Amino acid sequence: MTFSKTLPAGPLGERLSGYRMERDGLGRSAASVFRLEGEGLPSLYLKVEQAGPFGELANEAARLDWLKASGLPCPDVIARESGGGRNRLLISALPGADLASASALTPLVRVELLAAALLELHRLPIASCPFDHRLENRVAVAKARMQAGIVDETDFDETRLGKSAETLFAELESRRPDREDLVVTHGDACLPNFIACEDGFSGYIDCSRLGIADRYQDIALACRSIASNFGDALVQPFLDLYGLTALEPARLDYYQLLDEFF
Structure with a gap:
């Protein structure tokens, strides 16, 4: 399934005001991945997947939090959101x-x-x-x-x-x-x-x-x-x-x- 390149509505969309969003092929995630850039703003990634029993974004958020707490480098979990049949995960970008x-x-x-x-x-x-x-x-x-x-x-x-x-x-x-x-x-x-x-x-x-x-x-x-x-x-x-x-x-x-x- 493919998802729109427009910013999401609601609180998450408001949080991303000033960003532009482009599809990104970074990594091998099963979710659709978008890179967000904005003038004077830190680069972010937004992942979007169809909600269902085999979704992975909740798993990813929990593991990133644990990995960060263990002292190893990984993206910061900034926000999670579910609604409209989709799960969304907003994370920081890593350099390189x-x-x-x-x-x-x-x-x-x-x-x-x-x-x-x-x-x-x-x-x-x-x-x-x-x-x-x-x-x-x-x-x-x-x-x-x-x-x-x-x-x-x-x-x-x-x-x-x-x-x-x-x-x-x-x-x-x-x-x-x-x-x-x-x-x-x-x-x-x-x-x-x-x-x-x-x-x-x-x-x-x-x-x-x-x-x-x-x-x-x-x-x-x-x-x-x-x-x-x-x-x-x-x-x-x-x-x-x-x-x-x-x-x-x-x-x-x-x-x-x-x-x-x-």
Whole structure:
């Protein structure tokens, strides 16, 4: 669903007086994302989604608040609003560009920044994180999304194109790992969801799937994103920088399979 580029009505619209709004492709959020600019005003982002059982903006707001309280850089939550069948989230902008498009930085530097950002996140104590994304919970959500018919089968990875969501879900259940190496994960650790400038890392965005999960939840999507954006040659340097000395290909593939449902 697409949404209008006009500022919302009501209290939120009044708050945004003086801003102009343009559609933005920043990150990989399922919501429509708009960048707001105004003379002498701080840059903001407005996210808009259709209200419903699979909305993610409330999840994102809660996780941004928690991440900020944990001392890690991310956007500030400025306002939340629901009405007219839509949810809206207004957040601050971070300086720089996402790691997929930060052309002022070399690909290797961007890979280094991604590895460091994930290490910092994964060092947070899981006892402090209220968001439980262990497989028991995530596979259940994957099943609910499949049954609701919202899994996009046209967007599967090349090796899975042509298969049905039902076929992949059966594979998801049969191949489930027997252990989880739990850390606080980003949940969607692709290059567009990490922001940096020439001075260094600016922060994490699109955090609606942040939660306690196997570290391979992030490693798998980071490796796929690096290979897609920069080529396979930079995947091993990323793993070296992260400190993963013995890669487990089966777990890597499993979490890439899980991601097909989100």
